[in-house]
Amino acid sequence: MFDLTGKHVCYVADCGGIALETSKVLMTKNIAKLAILQSTENPQAIAQLQAIKPSTQIFFWTYDVTMAREEMKKYFDEVMVQMDYIDVLINGATLCDENDIDATIHTNLTGMMNTVATVLPYMDRKMGGSGGLIVNVTSVIGLDPSPVFCAYSASKFGVIGFTRSLADPLYYSQNGVAVMAVCCGPTRVFVDRELKAFLEYGQSFADRLRHAPCQSTAICGQNIVNAIERSENGRIWIADKGGLELVKLHWYWHMADQFVNYMQSNDEEEHD
């Protein structure tokens, strides 16, 4: 059980409803500081959050997840002046624009990875940090393919590959930073938008999605916080149908015995 009490949480938020609903639940958990980093300002949402728990310090900064790494470093140096440290980094920025492959991949995947690479040193136990938790809020379309959102699916598959790779004990055992992902099923807010399919042939499917029955964003947000509280390094969750399910991860590749034996050998100098 991961106890959120007193924690410093940094949320790279989407502009849809999931981040707001998740933040509402976080505000009931007696966290000490909540930084919301988002592409557009929303003072009304901040006021709504503050009303839930006046004693939690809320900070808001506009954040462009596609900024260059050097800019990002300067940006988080500023964030740290107010936050002191970060216990929990939640990556929720997301875009689904099949007409703009570059922007979709940059926002959902490259930007998230650059953010993680920038924030990790502050959290790293061996670099003066206290360890912590990185939470990637992503989509079920990162686990299974999508007939209509090919670019979006690619970006979300990438998030899963990155999360699972970074969760390797090789890293966690040294830096103390656990990594997890929550894959959200479709929510009303997602499907209520006008969505374009990757190719025209998928458009009638995309159009039909707009009226499909989906879970509420509020319940999805509740389940994201449940997943955080039940976090362990490397866990991937599905938050769909109003519930929360732990994913049993599948492995495809069986390495050659010769390769496994070689890599497990302790004698690193043997073949030098």
Place this chain on the structure above:
Amino acid sequence: MFDLTGKHVCYVADCGGIALETSKVLMTKNIAKLAILQSTENPQAIAQLQAIKPSTQIFFWTYDVTMAREEMKKYFDEVMVQMDYIDVLINGATLCDENDIDATIHTNLTGMMNTVATVLPYMDRKMGGSGGLIVNVTSVIGLDPSPVFCAYSASKFGVIGFTRSLADPLYYSQNGVAVMAVCCGPTRVFVDRELKAFLEYGQSFADRLRHAPCQSTAICGQNIVNAIERSENGRIWIADKGGLELVKLHWYWHMADQFVNYMQSNDEEEHD
């Protein structure tokens, strides 16, 4: 069985050994035209290929897979002047640079997707093309995570998500373009380079990889062509340990019955 005889093949090639070895095998298949699009010139390799089969027309163009979509469109308009049409598009450009997340994702994922989106209309049966085959040459690290190459793994997971999404019958049944991927296991040429881990903690693992026993690039190339000849839309193969294995694809997400029923309903206007 996909017969390569007389085909027009366009290969977006890597600068390592896999594309060259695969091309050597393609040259024995009596193809009509082979276009090699690669970031650097290699006239020696072209001469070597031409010697295998003098009657196959080989074209070479330098290609930057990270160019903007508008440039790519103009580029392929020029390619088509020589190629007339493309039956098979092979995407093999690849980069593994954990210090440069942007370049790794752009080369392996965004650039590949932009190339596919640019070339698809020429192949599309409903747009005057003759259908065909898109082959993504990728890595086993796109199926399973990697403790050392987090960015590379993310990009390759993305390739699998894109391949599986675009292989949906919704598209294939209309455009006649099959999509497949071959995930290569480690080859000598890959591990012989100096490779950086995503975080310093993984570096000793990355260093040890350099001497690990791996399959030969030539046999891997042979198996890529075997996979192409045994292609069916949506197939994902593993070419490792000198062999070729069809991947049994795993599905994680169980859609709500209500959602499935709704999307399968023929009456698209019902809720309008």
